[in-house]
Amino acid sequence: SPARELTQNPLQKTWEPYDNGLPAGHSAQRGVCMTNCPTLIVMVGLPARGKTYISKKLTRYLNWIGVPTKEFNVGQYRRDLVKKYKSFEFFLPDNEEGLKIRRQCALAALNDVRQYLSEENGHVAVFDATNTTRERRETIYKFGEENGYKTFFVESVCVDPEVIAANIVQVKLGSPDYVDCSNDEATEDFMKRIECYKNSYETLDETLDKDLSYIKIMDVGRSYLVNRVMDHIQSRIVYYLMNIHVTPRSIYLCRHGESELNLKGRIGGDPGLSVRGKEFAKSLAQFINEQNIKDLKVWTSQMKRTIQTAEALGVPYEQWKVLNEIDAGVCEEMTYEEIQENYPLEFALRDQDKYRYRYPKGESYEDLVQRLEPVIMELERQENVLVICHQAVMRCLLAYFLDKPAEQLPYLKCPLHTVLKLTPVAYG
Amino acid sequence: KVDAERKKTFVLKMPMELTQSRIQKIWLPNDNRPALPRRSCGPQLANSPTVIVMVGLPARGKTYISKKLTRYLNWIGVPTKVFNVGEYRREAVKHYSSYDFFRPDNEEAMKVRKQCAMAALRDVKLYLTEEAGQIAVFDATNTTRERRGMILNFAKENGFKVFFIESVCNDPTVVATNVMEVKLSSPDYRDCNSTDAMEDFMKRINCYQASYQPLDPDDYDRELSLIKVIDVGRRFLVNRVQDHIQSRIVYYLMNIHVQPRTIYLCRHGESEFNLMGKIGGDSGLSNRGKKFALALSKFVEEQNLKDLKVWTSQLKRTIQTAEALQLPYEQWKALNEIDAGVCEEMTYEEIREQHPEEFALRDQDKYYYRYPSGESYQDLVQRLEPVIMELERQENVLVICHQAVMRCLLAYFLDKSADEMPYLKCPLHTVLKLTPVAYGCRVESISLNIEAVNTHRERPEEAKKGPNPLMRRNSVTPLASPEPTKKPRINSFEEHVAVSSALPGCVPQEVPTQMPGQ
Numbered sequence: 001s002p003a004r005e006l007t008q009n010p011l012q013k014t015w016e017p018y019d020n021g022l023p024a025g026h027s028a029q030r031g032v033c034m035t036n037c038p039t040l041i042v043m044v045g046l047p048a049r050g051k052t053y054i055s056k057k058l059t060r061y062l063n064w065i066g067v068p069t070k071e072f073n074v075g076q077y078r079r080d081l082v083k084k085y086k087s088f089e090f091f092l093p094d095n096e097e098g099l100k101i102r103r104q105c106a107l108a109a110l111n112d113v114r115q116y117l118s119e120e121n122g123h124v125a126v127f128d129a130t131n132t133t134r135e136r137r138e139t140i141y142k143f144g145e146e147n148g149y150k151t152f153f154v155e156s157v158c159v160d161p162e163v164i165a166a167n168i169v170q171v172k173l174g175s176p177d178y179v180d181c182s183n184d185e186a187t188e189d190f191m192k193r194i195e196c197y198k199n200s201y202e203t204l205d206e207t208l209d210k211d212l213s214y215i216k217i218m219d220v221g222r223s224y225l226v227n228r229v230m231d232h233i234q235s236r237i238v239y240y241l242m243n244i245h246v247t248p249r250s251i252y253l254c255r256h257g258e259s260e261l262n263l264k265g266r267i268g269g270d271p272g273l274s275v276r277g278k279e280f281a282k283s284l285a286q287f288i289n290e291q292n293i294k295d296l297k298v299w300t301s302q303m304k305r306t307i308q309t310a311e312a313l314g315v316p317y318e319q320w321k322v323l324n325e326i327d328a329g330v331c332e333e334m335t336y337e338e339i340q341e342n343y344p345l346e347f348a349l350r351d352q353d354k355y356r357y358r359y360p361k362g363e364s365y366e367d368l369v370q371r372l373e374p375v376i377m378e379l380e381r382q383e384n385v386l387v388i389c390h391q392a393v394m395r396c397l398l399a400y401f402l403d404k405p406a407e408q409l410p411y412l413k414c415p416l417h418t419v420l421k422l423t424p425v426a427y428g
Numbered sequence: 429k430v431d432a433e434r435k436k437t438f439v440l441k442m443p444m445e446l447t448q449s450r451i452q453k454i455w456l457p458n459d460n461r462p463a464l465p466r467r468s469c470g471p472q473l474a475n476s477p478t479v480i481v482m483v484g485l486p487a488r489g490k491t492y493i494s495k496k497l498t499r500y501l502n503w504i505g506v507p508t509k510v511f512n513v514g515e516y517r518r519e520a521v522k523h524y525s526s527y528d529f530f531r532p533d534n535e536e537a538m539k540v541r542k543q544c545a546m547a548a549l550r551d552v553k554l555y556l557t558e559e560a561g562q563i564a565v566f567d568a569t570n571t572t573r574e575r576r577g578m579i580l581n582f583a584k585e586n587g588f589k590v591f592f593i594e595s596v597c598n599d600p601t602v603v604a605t606n607v608m609e610v611k612l613s614s615p616d617y618r619d620c621n622s623t624d625a626m627e628d629f630m631k632r633i634n635c636y637q638a639s640y641q642p643l644d645p646d647d648y649d650r651e652l653s654l655i656k657v658i659d660v661g662r663r664f665l666v667n668r669v670q671d672h673i674q675s676r677i678v679y680y681l682m683n684i685h686v687q688p689r690t691i692y693l694c695r696h697g698e699s700e701f702n703l704m705g706k707i708g709g710d711s712g713l714s715n716r717g718k719k720f721a722l723a724l725s726k727f728v729e730e731q732n733l734k735d736l737k738v739w740t741s742q743l744k745r746t747i748q749t750a751e752a753l754q755l756p757y758e759q760w761k762a763l764n765e766i767d768a769g770v771c772e773e774m775t776y777e778e779i780r781e782q783h784p785e786e787f788a789l790r791d792q793d794k795y796y797y798r799y800p801s802g803e804s805y806q807d808l809v810q811r812l813e814p815v816i817m818e819l820e821r822q823e824n825v826l827v828i829c830h831q832a833v834m835r836c837l838l839a840y841f842l843d844k845s846a847d848e849m850p851y852l853k854c855p856l857h858t859v860l861k862l863t864p865v866a867y868g869c870r871v872e873s874i875s876l877n878i879e880a881v882n883t884h885r886e887r888p889e890e891a892k893k894g895p896n897p898l899m900r901r902n903s904v905t906p907l908a909s910p911e912p913t914k915k916p917r918i919n920s921f922e923e924h925v926a927v928s929s930a931l932p933g934c935v936p937q938e939v940p941t942q943m944p945g946q
Contacts, residue, residue: 004751006744015742015744015747015759017751222667222668223645223665223666224664224667225663225664226665227663227664235821238682239679270801302454303455304446304448304455307446308446308455311444311446319454321807332801361710367761370761371811381672
């Protein structure tokens, strides 16, 4: 049979086969479709071991790289069912009533997982609960098998009392459970809560659990045990988990100073700084000095305007080509008026779906995210960093840190001569 | 305080004048200030040099991992070299007699073996401190705490970081397979038959068993940076990853596998632009290109593969080629041809006319040369790294791509340097079939006998050989894994095989050069 005709999708500029005028199968876009069957990530660990922290962060990362992911926190289901939390006694292992409710909540959450993965086009579900017994994990694993999901366990093991105390202060004291308690009362109750789980805790075992796919994170990332990684997405998850850390630090994002082309209302190109842009660079130097940042790394793109800006700081900086501004292809160095005049269809399409819209012979925001992923990974590894970049690039990075979805990303406000200072706090 | 003073001075002076380097198109300050350490292309991958120390009984894949990892690191631009103590031993002891050499009570031999380890470490130091090496892979059993302690002291004295890679495997089938793959053909056993060799080698392994102290990250070795690879990658234990490069190494090791499989590389069928001599663009297939696509379909069918994945770029010509296969395929933007920037859709004559300086610069240094508003081979390597990583994860894959892209991928598999990469021969209508074998890659070149234009440009006579050493610094510069300091006298792996379905009048066979470095 003759080869099918290819047509270029006007929005994304991708070539797709058509069969009798209808888009045909047989072709997938790498980068978005990374999973074949859905994946169920199951958190494991005593309370205050960072399970929810990891769940939320991992979910944010996976969504940003284009893998539809959602977390299901069983504690949240419990709070919705049991309107008022009284005390740790709810979690006593012999509290029949409590056990019944908790089991109900787990099942309700799993039901929602099933709906998300099988009916709502979710790719990954993160099941955030203690899941500390083998029995509970077997139930979940069977659930996964029945529904055709791959199951991947993420266990956080930590015995350092300082870390646990810090976790409690960071995220437990402010929990809805303890809204009417003093800090001391809350801490005392929470410690007793943890005790309730200890006796029945069965850590993932080298022999008993040898056929499961999992990562065991020990002491907040000092060491890891990785067992039977099954596919690409699990491999990416492991890599991500091994690169994140919890050391306090700040990330500064800003654009280059105003450029000559900015002044003329033209997009793209590789112009130098305007007079005001140079003033900004000087101010930025002063600002950085005043911030008194320990071991600040400075990153720029390979475009003149970011490098000129960095030069004013008088400190070493690294140039990353992947931080270059979005490539506007045939529209490079045009004004928006000129684009509207010369490429009215393109102009309209961009407003229709700004995230997926790819400039002819250029890039889309979606492309940007893919090329920026190594930057995000390295930002996770680093501590204090100043990234001097560009509008579209900054929007992508910001969307990652602030968990903004694709629809909002291209409209995030990133004005010139403004620095965004990001500091990790609690779960965000 | 000195830094603060320097900072203040700079804030006051501030010309911010930059010049763009002619070949790489990198913006650099054009006054001759004492150079602030400046990285040109991407993250600084490592600060202090690193010694990677392999650990494990014989036939556990240490040399396999050493060579493969070294090839990967060199390709992504981190100068890396393997130091295989066994090779030093073969130089020192001209003739291997039997496993008796390795008996723990053989004092004479123990002395020699320790000397060889020391000699290798001396060369490690030379490589890392005087030869611009970044990573040295110390390939030996290193099965005792005493030996590892000695290496740690050596590293500490010299300011090197240390990262241990231990391979643990107790599956007798795996061990036996390893022995057959790479030990029976070792120079040590060139005068033995397979059975005798196997028997001797198993006794050799036994010599190490009693004194083997595996890495113990829970207790004795809890401060060390290490990865334990268990049962050929079923399981990993990772402890104290210190920096970016160690993180990349761990990720790489966790993605490689040893399942037999084949990788097929080819370009799209001849395109309309190929016919016109135009580079780049997004044209469709010519008639001959369509014929090739059909021939490729037939070829793939004849290969009778289990679960073949097919990857294309997002340019029309590769997709059209894949369409003829009538198999599912995945489009990767990362596989798009090198962006020729302002030279897109021009012929070489037009480029020579309209951009004579650019034309000359490219011939001067084709690997680093970046087209104005376009890309360089160096940029390509960076963008192709996720493709390589996924190729390592996969099994049978056919990659339908483009000339420059294919050269980059091929350079990775065949361990070619930056200097050679832009001149590797990747003609149209020819499939390269890559099969992992022993420590490297067997390559077969298969022409499908459909005529096409020749798009290959040879390295011009007057172009200098070798990248400018000044430009190599801090940049993504694939190097071929360097020759080991002590060469084995007999190759321990197969030569490449060129296969063609030769018919009169077909395109001349252009066979890419040979095997990976030793």
